[in-house]
Amino acid sequence: MGGLANIAIDGPAGAGKSTVAKLVAERLSYIYIDTGAMYRAVTLQALMDKIDMNDAINLTRTAETVDLALRVDGGGNTCVFLNGMDVTSQIRSPQVSNNVSLVSRIPGVRRKMTQLQKEMGAGGGVVMEGRDIGTQVLPDAEMKFFLTASVEERARRRCAELMQRGFTETYAEVYEDIARRDDIDSKRTVAPLKPAVDAEVIDCTGMTVEQVVGVIVARVSGRSG
Template sequence: MKHIRIAIDGPSGAGKSTLARSIAAKLGYVYVDTGAIYRTISCYMLEQGIDPTDEKAVVAALPQAKVEIRYGADGLQHMLLNGADVTERIRRPEVSGCASVVSAYPDVRAHLLEMQRQMASADNVVMDGRDIGTVVLPDAEIKVFLTASAQERARRRTLELEQRGTPQSYETTLREIEERDWNDTHRATAPLRQAADAVMLDTTQLDFQASEEALLRIIQERSGT
């Protein structure tokens, strides 16, 4: 039986993870947050005192960072790093910055590519990231490019950080998002871009419910259900 794979790509702060997780729950699909995998690798580098800009050191350390995904009783994806649950830790701003650098390295992406593809081969999945529809699952049945203006993404991220107890100014968050956008779209390996057969969904003017409804419509239209 052929599995349905839904690939959701888009820039940092576009709401990919929140929407993908909710959609997966509604459809009864497995949710895979690939960004969390890169964040977990980055978390390891920071904890080991490895300079994320030192590509050779990062690549050399990869074998020591055992990354696993577990799904808890809450149905949510939990990230394990060498056996320890780092799900909350990887959402810190310093890890995001490190992930932007580390994820650009070809050897890091190659190291994690097969892991991501295996996850998509076992079940119906909703997988989000920055190169899912273009590199990881280029033949995915449904592809969506989810975006919003940098200003709106910064507003949402600032609110999210405040709710997590790690507040950060809007100006700082906007600058980080713009830097992340530039890094993601200009890296040599698997740059962020909309796949030719992906549907664009701009949520700048939409709240969560409207965004979710729009995404579900796209999935229903593309799947013929």
């Protein structure tokens, strides 16, 4: 696997990174790693422990002590295990979504998660998605992409996703949350959300998932061909 490229896919909340990255990995027979799920798992643990979202010391301690594992089930879906419990559904709740940017801005949390993510990508052949993959986690990744879309479109997509999962957030609530997360993610002092200088920016507004996947797979195939 050492000869395979690493693919970094970054972008703001609701840009479709997880769906696109998973499909790209399937097409290329690469390993898919959802780094956002790792931050969400830490956030879930912090919420369960009733830790203040401004308490950097205890949030860092949580990130350093929880047992996190990403496992692929029989259907090819990535499942997230927190201290041995499958929390794949719980980490997608609105409560976790509303707090994950606050947790992920903590330098100690990012340091620990980045360490784990670098280890995951050390062998090559991974499609890793998040906010700072191309800039911090895998700065030497052979292929880098930054997906973006209008806040309106991202809010519509996230609303549809939440409805499928049984949550009842309104469009206005989701729009406000995405705009707030954009602000926090872009202004944090450690690893702010921004495209890597060598990343291809893809504006997904008006594009289907299949179209975005097609662009990335074509770029990767062209490089290897």
